[in-house]
Amino acid sequence: MSKLFDSFINKEKIISVTGLGYVGLPLALEFAKYFKVIGFDINSARVELMKKGIDPSKELDSNAFDGCDITFTADVEDLKKAHFHIVGVPTDIDENKVPNLNPLLGASRSVASALKKGDYVVYESTVYPGCTEEDCIPILESISGLEGGVDFKFGYSPERIVPGDKVKTLTNILKIVSGNDDEALEVISEVYGSIIKAGLHKAESIKVAEAAKVIENTQRDINISLMNELAIIFDKMGIDTKAVIEAAGTKWNFHKYQPGLVGGHCISVDPFYLMHKAKQLGIDPQVIAAGRRVNDFIPSFIAKRIVQALIEQDKNPGKAKVLVMGITFKEDVSDIRNSKVVDLVKELMDYSIHVHVIDPHGCPNELAHEYGITLIEEPVGLYxxxxxxxxxxxxxxxxxxxFQKLSKDEIYMFDIKGMKNPKEFKNYWRL
Structure with missing residues (x-):
């Protein structure tokens, strides 16, 4: 056991977590079961909620805060009390689909202002290979006046949080860890190994760990894009894609990926980080880019099929009412970040269709603020x-x-996730 880790066990030294969202808060609370922790976030309103035992992201119950030795703060000065700093801020893309590193670089500046000799800094945010050492560490060095790898150690341990999953939680998911040298790797492994029950994978370098994270979701994105493209083809042929997948899945080496709307903060974002780095290197990543194009096209494709269905019923789209059930990016979560259902709703509105949106998990204020879409509490009238x-x-x-009680005529169901039995409906469509 290293002296530094021993000082955390004895609560002589403190661990800090910067960024208390879907990634940072569960991590901070888990560490706080064993160590003294400072949870820092620049959003003071969120910090005040957490002080009351409320998760602003609605992922954790209030009992998750019980017995935790943690101080929540929006004061960057408090970071100076810590000796092991973890950064878990979001990394998204801008309107041009270019990586937006502003939150990450801002967090680096905050940590840098508190950095002392002998401190550790570990990044968890999803980035492209090289970002930690090429973009973040220079900021730490410039502001602190310290030399990375000499005066302070650093590493990268990519988050693997799955929003909404109550089984595969933080401690039950194998964690990748990496450090700038062997000593850093061992200390970082000790710290994370104290809370991660599923075990650790020690990557041979920080770049390897960064690359591993970004390709996890890139691979899923490409596989789903193939299913989406097949769904478009089979729809034109009048073939049920789900039935095809079930049939093909009877072969042992066929992977049963499903078509669908690919949104959220990971699968639909991470590929752009890898593409950005590839283009800097003069490489045109054609397969990754093609997967993104296909998946981004799906909301438009579904909207056109809905318009076709209305016309086939001799209904004027401009006078039609459509009920969209669910707008969060995945089932049973409140997260609306990069939800592709939003794109579908806007596509339908572009056809002058009257669209009502309901969601038992979505926040009306967030939806209105982020996307300008009104979330109604209950369906109004018939659709x-x-x-x-x-x-x-x-x-x-x-x-x-x-569903019949919500429908004007015979139910016309567009089941994007393929949740229902087609035989129960006269008019039914799914990807």
């Missing part, structure tokens, strides 16, 4: 088409009779 967009448990439990 020409119902779009089951997100597989919330509440919708899975609904019966055919429940």
């Amino acid at each position: 020409d088409i119902i779009v089951l967009a997100v597989g919330h448990n509440e919708y899975i439990q609904m019966t055919t009779e429940d």
